[in-house]
Amino acid sequence: MTVLLGNSGAPRWYQGGPERLTAYLERLRTWGATATEVVLHHGPADERTARVHLLDPDWGRVLRCYRDAGIAVQVHVSLDPRFATQRWLDEPEDLAREYEPILGVVRDLAAEQGRAVLVLHGANDPARGYEENRRATIGLLGWLAEAAERMPGEVLVGLELGAVKPDRPAATARSRADVLALVQAVDSPRVGICWDLAHDCENAAHEPGWEPVPGSEFLDRVVHVHVHDLGDDGASHYPPVLGRVPIAEQLGALAARGPLPSIIMEVRWRCAARLGEPWELLGESYRRVGATVAELTQR
Known part of the structure; x- marks a missing residue:
């Protein structure tokens, strides 16, 4: 079974016009990409948003390019x-x-690909208490679960495990225990965990007894994985070439329980640029993570 492995599809990676996108997709094919993850946005957008998000005028064209290249979205x-x-x-x-326009894209992708994952963050309003943020998160997940049930193909909703932020103490989904409890509260086969390995490692200092591999209840709920590394500055979203996140051990724990879910290297251009030429570092990331995945799937 082919593991879906790719990187985040921020337009910054191919900024510069259609020719740049074509060259980028050729690189992805060379590196063995089988998946990508795009952040979809519609409506007003500033320049910063345009660097990270795929804006609605470009949805159809760019997604078609990925699909024609054999890359699941x-x-x-x-x-x-x-x-x-x-x-x-x-x-x-x-x-x-x-959400409706985004769900329309997810529905069409699932119908074509057989499966599509929608990733979102938990509620993190600093003006509210934790219980209010929790109710908001569970409410939205429940609505999305019902929407996913009506769609063709298999649509999965992944609640992302985020990093603890001191200025947002009431935020949800910022620990293994919390993201698991939220998913369990919804209790739908369509809703699971997006396990962000680097954010998980960032949270180690806040979770007594933290070990690289979570318990079986957590692992069994993982439907999608984000992979990136931690830089010298402590920030995340660096290329997974620095060795500060135990990627092989963590993916190995997932592989021991069944087929690996989709894996996305959530590398930011600016973080890669701090280490060298971004495309070269992305290629090296594919080589390293791809080798790990190949070894795990051959056992």
Whole structure:
């Protein structure tokens, strides 16, 4: 079985026009990419948003390029505040309307690919308490689970394990225990965990007794994986070439329990640029993570 392995599809990787995208896709094929994850955004957008998100005028063209290259597409919800999970508590209908176009893309991808994953963050409103953020997260996940059940193919919703932020003490899904509890509260086969390995390692200092491999209950709920590394500055989203995240051990624990889920290297261009030429470092990331995946799947 082919493991879906790729990197985040931020437009910054191919900024410069259609020719640049063609060259980028050729590199991905050379490196053995079988998947990507795009952050979809519609509506008003500034330059910063355009570097990270795939904007709606480009959805059809760019996604078609990926699919024609044989690359499966997974989707991350826009990071713009208009799409924030905490809006579900007071504005569920408005938030649902923001999600509908994105869900339409996910539905079409699942129908074509057989499976598609939608990744989102938990509610993290600093003006609210944890219980309110928790209710918002569970409410949105429940609505998404019902929507996924009606779609052709297999649509999975992955709640991402995020990093602890001191300025957001009431944020949800910022520990293994919390992201697992939220997913269990929804109790749907369509809803699982997006295990971000680097954010998990960032949280080690906040979780007494933390070890690289979580318990079986957590592992059995993982439907999608984010892989990246931690830099000298302590920041995440570096190419997974630095060895600060125990990627082989963690992926090995997943592989021991069944087929590996989709794996996305969530590398930011600017973090790669701090180490060298970004495309070269992305290629090296594919070689290293790809070798690990190949070894695990041959056991």
